[in-house]
Amino acid sequence: xxxxxxxxxxxxxxxxxxxxxxxxxxxxxxxxxxxxxxxxxxxxxxxxxxxxxxxxxxxxxxxxxxxxxxxxxxxxxxxxxxxxxxxxxxxxxxxxxxxxxxxxxxxxxxxxxxxxxxxxxxxxxxxxxxxxxxxxxxxxxxxxxxxxxxxxxxxxxxxxxxxxxxxx
Amino acid sequence: xxxxxxxxxxxxxxxxxxxxxxxxxxxxxxxxxxxxxxxxxxxxxxxxxxxxxxxxxxxxxxxxxxxxxxxxxxxxxxxxxxxxxxxxxxxxxxxxxxxxxxxxxxxxxxxxxxxxxxxxxxxxxxxxxxxxxxxxxxxxxxxxxxxxxxxxxxxxxxxxxxxxxxxxxxxxxxxxxxxxxxxxxxxxxxxxxxxxxxxxxxxxxxxxxxxxxxxxxxxxxxxxxxxxxxxxxxxxxxxxxxxxxxxxxxxxx
Numbered sequence: 001x002x003x004x005x006x007x008x009x010x011x012x013x014x015x016x017x018x019x020x021x022x023x024x025x026x027x028x029x030x031x032x033x034x035x036x037x038x039x040x041x042x043x044x045x046x047x048x049x050x051x052x053x054x055x056x057x058x059x060x061x062x063x064x065x066x067x068x069x070x071x072x073x074x075x076x077x078x079x080x081x082x083x084x085x086x087x088x089x090x091x092x093x094x095x096x097x098x099x100x101x102x103x104x105x106x107x108x109x110x111x112x113x114x115x116x117x118x119x120x121x122x123x124x125x126x127x128x129x130x131x132x133x134x135x136x137x138x139x140x141x142x143x144x145x146x147x148x149x150x151x152x153x154x155x156x157x158x159x160x161x162x163x164x165x166x167x168x
Numbered sequence: 169x170x171x172x173x174x175x176x177x178x179x180x181x182x183x184x185x186x187x188x189x190x191x192x193x194x195x196x197x198x199x200x201x202x203x204x205x206x207x208x209x210x211x212x213x214x215x216x217x218x219x220x221x222x223x224x225x226x227x228x229x230x231x232x233x234x235x236x237x238x239x240x241x242x243x244x245x246x247x248x249x250x251x252x253x254x255x256x257x258x259x260x261x262x263x264x265x266x267x268x269x270x271x272x273x274x275x276x277x278x279x280x281x282x283x284x285x286x287x288x289x290x291x292x293x294x295x296x297x298x299x300x301x302x303x304x305x306x307x308x309x310x311x312x313x314x315x316x317x318x319x320x321x322x323x324x325x326x327x328x329x330x331x332x333x334x335x336x337x338x339x340x341x342x343x344x345x346x347x348x349x350x351x352x353x354x355x356x357x358x359x360x361x362x363x364x365x366x367x368x369x370x371x372x373x374x375x376x377x378x379x380x381x382x383x384x385x386x387x388x389x390x391x392x393x394x395x396x397x398x399x400x401x402x403x404x405x406x407x408x409x410x411x412x413x414x415x416x417x418x419x420x421x
Contacts, residue, residue, distance in 0.1 A: 024259070061317060076317060095315040096322065121313065121324065126256065126264050126373045129311045130324055 025128035028158045032090035033115070033134070035164045040147060052168065053085025054106050061094075062101040062112065071101060078102075093117055093156060095132040109145040113166075116140075117156070133157040139164055207238040210351055212393030217250070219390075228254045228374060236276070236393070244276040244294065252376035262311050268304025270377025276339065290345040290395075294355070298337040302376045305330050326370045333375045334362045337387070349395040357387035 039052040058081050061074035079089060093100045093115065102113045116137040123130050134156040141149045148167045156163055217230040232250025239245065253267035276296030280289075311324040341355025361383050365371040372381050379385040 063318065074318065078317070092317040094318045095313055096318070096320065100318075122368065123308075123311070123370045125371070126262055126308065127258050127260070129260055129262055130313055132313055132315075 025125070027124050027128050029124070029128060029131050031092075031131055031133055031156060031158055033093055033136075033156045033164065034088055034090055034160070034162045035113075035166060036088040036162045037086070038165050038167050040167045049165075049167065051087045053087050055083065055085065056105075056107050057082045057086060057089070058105040059089060059091065060103050062103050064099075064101075073103065088162065093119075093134045095119055104146075106145040111142045111144050111146050113142075113146075113149070114140040115164075122157075131158070136163060141166065205240055207241055208395055208397035209238060210236045210393040210395045212236065212351065212353075212391040214250070214389045214391050216354075216388050216390040217252075220388075227256050228252070228379075230376070232270075232377070232389075234272075234391075238395070238398075241290075242278050244278070244292075244296070246272075246274050246276055246296070246298070248272040248274075248298070250377055252374075254374035256373055260312065263309045264306065264373040265309070266304055266306035266372060266374055266376065268302050268306075268376040270300060270302035270304075270375075272298040272300040272337070272377065274298030274337070274339070290351075290398075292343040292353070294339070294341050294343060294353075296339045298339060298357070300335045300337060300359070300377050301332065302378065303330075303332040304372075304376055306372045306374075308370050308373075329370060329372070331372055332363065333372075333378060333381075335359050335375075335378050336362060341389070343391075343393075345395075349398060351393040351395060352391070353393070354388070354390045357389065359385040359387055 037052055037054060038049040041048045041050065057079050058077065059079040060077050062071040063074050064071050078091060079086070091100075091102060096119070098117060098119065100115045100117065102115075104111050104113060116139075117134040118137065120133050120135065121130050122133050136151050136154045136156060139149050139151055146166050146168060150165045150167070151163065152165055153161045153163045211233070212235075213233040214231075217232055221229040230250060230252035232248060232252075234246055234248035236244045236246045249269070249271050251267070251269050254264060256264045274297050276292075276294040278292045279295055280291070280293045306329050308326045308329070309323075311326075312321055313324055314321045337357045337359045339355050339357050341353055343351055343353030346352050359378055361375075361378065361381075364383075365381070375381050379387065
């Protein structure tokens with residue numbers, strides 16, 4: 001009986017201490033806006049949308065300089081002359097601004113896409129910290145290569161969902 | 169036919185007599201319960217929390233004690249009070265700090281059955297329940313919001329957040345009188361949180377008296393206590409009849 005009590009005591013102490021050991025973050029913190037590319041095909045009575053891959057694509061962020069009020073390219077390039085015929089791309093929205101602008105180069109034609117969004121801090125845990133999720137308000141595109149745009153899912157979070165569709 | 173009737177009648181008569189005798193025996197064997205309703209109270213402090221604090225390099229710290237009433241040596245209403253806190257820093261350099269008071273009320277039951285011819289003992293095997301509560305402030309600091317692509321990051325601090333947490337505990341343990349009126353005992357507790365975190369709220373990492381904010385926790389207490397105003401054992405009342413004496417009583421009646 002004494003032995004059992006002793007073992008239980010030690011076990012309980014270990015259990016108590018093991019409960020406060022350091023933990024690592026296991027939750028996903030990957031928040032990206034997903035943009036899909038679609039080809040519009042009009043027949044006499046039906047309009048169909050089919051995904052299409054772009055031959056070559058370069059995507060880069062544009063950041064406004066508040067002093068000069070001019071846009072400058074962000075140093076880092078998100079997609080650089082990608083020839084894998086991508087049918088969709090993932091883009092990071094600016095966590096501290098309500099507008100994110102991207103320059104998208106389709107083969108040799110350049111368009112810009114302006115996304116206006118609200119940001120929301122989302123606390124995960126002490127180990128994982130915070131993520132910022134977004135709610136898309138409006139999307140504006142230039143129409144050199146892109147024909148039109150449609151917001152499909154306004155909430156941008158860790159779930160894998162196609163938020164925006166660009167039509168050619 | 170008449171013989172069968174006689175046999176059955178005699179058998180039933182014997183059965184009735186023996187049952188009546190057995191009931192008579194049962195009634196006589198049970199000695200009168202001389203235990204008073206209020207049998208003093210025990211004041212105790214928890215030693216396990218102090219050991220745990222030192223083992224965790226004071227990442228968490230806790231001190232607690234309690235008062236346990238003794239009702240008929242069967243029911244033990246209990247109040248426990250304590251202070252606890254945490255000063256935690258993670259691998260990503262975010263920090264959590266709290267310091268708060270907690271209280272628990274509940275009741276323990278002595279599961280040890282008193283045998284008629286056993287020595288009177290103050291050793292207990294207990295099972296009980298607790299309702300715990302803590303209202304406290306906490307701070308979460310240096311939560312980095314990364315903005316890798318766009319080139320900057322910002323730390324977020326949530327200072328002086330306030331919350332109230334309520335939980336219940338299921339307790340089992342033993343309590344032994346090691347010296348006259350001095351008790352030592354341990355208990356294992358299963359703690360379950362009743363109040364849940366609000367979605368989107370910066371939830372506390374630690375709850376004083378409950379432990380890490382996991383929804384459910386195990387706890388361990390090792391208590392040292394002193395029993396005040398114990399019932400005086402009068403030799404007349406507490407004398408336990410030996411088995412032979414009881415048998416004699418039955419025969420005499």
